[in-house]
Amino acid sequence: MPDMDSVKQSKDYYLDIPQNMAAFFLKGSGSLGWGMENRLARIFNPTSGRTVMLAIDHGYFQGPTTGLERIDQTILPIVKYADSLMLTRGILRSLIPSYQNTPTVLRATGGISMMSAELSNEQLAMDIEEAIRLNASAVAIQVYIGAKYESQTIINMTRMVDQAMRYGIPVLGVTAVGKDMARDARYFRLATRILAELGAQIVKTYYVDEEFDTVCSACPVPIVMAGGKKLPELDALTMAYKAVQEGACGVDMGRNIFQSEKPAAMIQAVRSVVHNNEKPENALDLYRDLK
Ligand code: R5P
Numbered sequence: 001m002p003d004m005d006s007v008k009q010s011k012d013y014y015l016d017i018p019q020n021m022a023a024f025f026l027k028g029s030g031s032l033g034w035g036m037e038n039r040l041a042r043i044f045n046p047t048s049g050r051t052v053m054l055a056i057d058h059g060y061f062q063g064p065t066t067g068l069e070r071i072d073q074t075i076l077p078i079v080k081y082a083d084s085l086m087l088t089r090g091i092l093r094s095l096i097p098s099y100q101n102t103p104t105v106l107r108a109t110g111g112i113s114m115m116s117a118e119l120s121n122e123q124l125a126m127d128i129e130e131a132i133r134l135n136a137s138a139v140a141i142q143v144y145i146g147a148k149y150e151s152q153t154i155i156n157m158t159r160m161v162d163q164a165m166r167y168g169i170p171v172l173g174v175t176a177v178g179k180d181m182a183r184d185a186r187y188f189r190l191a192t193r194i195l196a197e198l199g200a201q202i203v204k205t206y207y208v209d210e211e212f213d214t215v216c217s218a219c220p221v222p223i224v225m226a227g228g229k230k231l232p233e234l235d236a237l238t239m240a241y242k243a244v245q246e247g248a249c250g251v252d253m254g255r256n257i258f259q260s261e262k263p264a265a266m267i268q269a270v271r272s273v274v275h276n277n278e279k280p281e282n283a284l285d286l287y288r289d290l291k
Pocket of ligand 1: 056226
């Protein structure tokens with residue numbers, strides 16, 4: 001039954017207050033459309049503008065990586081501390097409860113193993129309909145700038161960007177480094193910028209001690225820092241601290257969290273650095289308190 005009474009009695013049109021048109025909070029992300037921005041806002045905390053993404057996708061080419069042998073035992077208890085979870089569709093379907101609410105970033109490339117002579121020979125290993133079926137908040141594509149299959153991996157990414165744009169799904173471009181390649185700011189400026197120019201809405205890269213701020217500055221979309229090999233906790237927290245202070249919009253860390261002696265304490269310490277700008281020494285104290 002239409003409620004004519006309440007329609008007749010209009011209350012207040014707030015004629016003196018302009019409609020709020022707040023700009024989207026992530027760098028380079030203000031013209032992407034509502035669905036994609038909404039997915040990005042699930043991954044990145046709108047208050048801090050940053051994310052703690054927990055990367056557990058290593059098995060896609062390494063098999064049961066140390067710390068990930070039993071994801072149900074080691075990772076499920078700490079998922080609640082992550083802003084987003086980066087993983088493969090196989091682990092998502094087989095081990096992550098569908099009622100959990102942490103946004104997911106699904107790895108969508110593969111085709112090699114750690115036994116392969118040429119790691120860069122990756123292909124697209126998932127299509128966008130699968131990402132939609134699994135309610136992914138983003139998909140991740142690995143790109144090997146300067147490696148033998150550079151072009152193939154770049155085209156993997158641009159194909160996925162084209163597919164994902166149709167449905168408002170962000171693509172995380174992952175800068176992968178071949179075995180012999182130098183990891184310096186010059187390389188990462190080149191790699192991150194190429195990924196952003198070719199359509200990635202988020203770019204993941206490694207930290208470098210020199211000029212990491214220039215890598216972030218030259219990349220027009222948010223950068224998240226990969227953790228790399230396991231370091232002592234203070235070193236990992238220092239690296240995360242420097243990365244966000246120098247312009248990264250968060251971290252996409254794996255081994256430095258799940259290979260820590262106390263992963264739950266470590267991810268909370270990383271959160272304090274990323275979201276609260278906590279100094280590494282204070283974050284280490286938090287880690288020790290929570291251990
Ligand atoms: C490598 O297999 C994946 O891309 C990881 O997601 C990435 O390396 C981040 O994990 P970690 O912090 O362990 O380097």
